[in-house]
Amino acid sequence: MILLLVLSNDFTVHEILNWLNYMKKKYIVINELNYITDTKILIDGEICLTLRDGNSFKLSDINSVFIRRGRFWFKNNLPYLYVEEKDLDKKDKNKIDTDIAKFIKNELKTLEQYLMRVIKDKITYIGDYNEGENNKLTTLRIANQVGLKIPKTFITCNKKNVGISEKLITKAIKEGFNITVGDM
Numbered sequence: 001m002i003l004l005l006v007l008s009n010d011f012t013v014h015e016i017l018n019w020l021n022y023m024k025k026k027y028i029v030i031n032e033l034n035y036i037t038d039t040k041i042l043i044d045g046e047i048c049l050t051l052r053d054g055n056s057f058k059l060s061d062i063n064s065v066f067i068r069r070g071r072f073w074f075k076n077n078l079p080y081l082y083v084e085e086k087d088l089d090k091k092d093k094n095k096i097d098t099d100i101a102k103f104i105k106n107e108l109k110t111l112e113q114y115l116m117r118v119i120k121d122k123i124t125y126i127g128d129y130n131e132g133e134n135n136k137l138t139t140l141r142i143a144n145q146v147g148l149k150i151p152k153t154f155i156t157c158n159k160k161n162v163g164i165s166e167k168l169i170t171k172a173i174k175e176g177f178n179i180t181v182g183d184m
Contacts (some may be wrong), residue, residue, distance in 0.1 A: 067127030
C-alpha cells in the first residue's frame with residue numbers, strides 16, 4: 001500500500017490519485033482534512049494510525065511513501081482539562097493556554113519525527129517533510145533508480161550545451177515565477 005502525505009488542494013496530487021486509481025493501487029492519504037485522530041505505537045513492534053475518515057492502517061502494511069508538501073497531520077486540539085476557568089484570571093489563563101499549546105506542538109513534533117525515522121529506516125519514500133517541498137532533481141533521480149520512465153533530463157547553465165536540433169521543454173529546478181509587463 002502507498003502512503004501519501006500531501007495537501008488537500010494540490011492539483012498534482014489529484015492527478016497522482018487518478019493514476020493510482022487507474023493502476024488499481026491501494027493507497028492512504030493523510031492531509032490537513034484527513035488527519036490522524038489516534039495513534040498506537042509499540043516501540044518494539046507495530047504502529048497503527050487511525051484517520052479522521054475512520055480508516056486505520058498499520059505502518060508495516062505501507063510499501064512506499066510519497067511526500068509532497070505534506071506531513072503527518074494530527075488533530076492537535078486539547079480540551080481545557082487541567083484547571084477550572086473560574087479559578088483563573090485572564091492573564092493566567094492565557095499563560096496556561098500558551099504553555100499547553102507549546103507542549104502539544106512539541107509532543108506532536110516528536111511523534112512526527114519518530115514516524116519519519118521509522119519510514120526512512122524501513123520504507124521506500126520520495127520527498128521529505130523537513131524540506132517542505134520536494135526537490136525535483138532528487139525526485140527524478142529516485143524515480144529513475146526504481147525504474148519509472150522519466151523524460152530525458154539535462155540540466156545546464158549554458159544553452160550552448162543543448163543541441164539546436166533537440167526538442168526540449170525547460171522548467172525551473174525549484175519554483176517558476178511570473179513577470180507582469182504593462183497591463184497584461
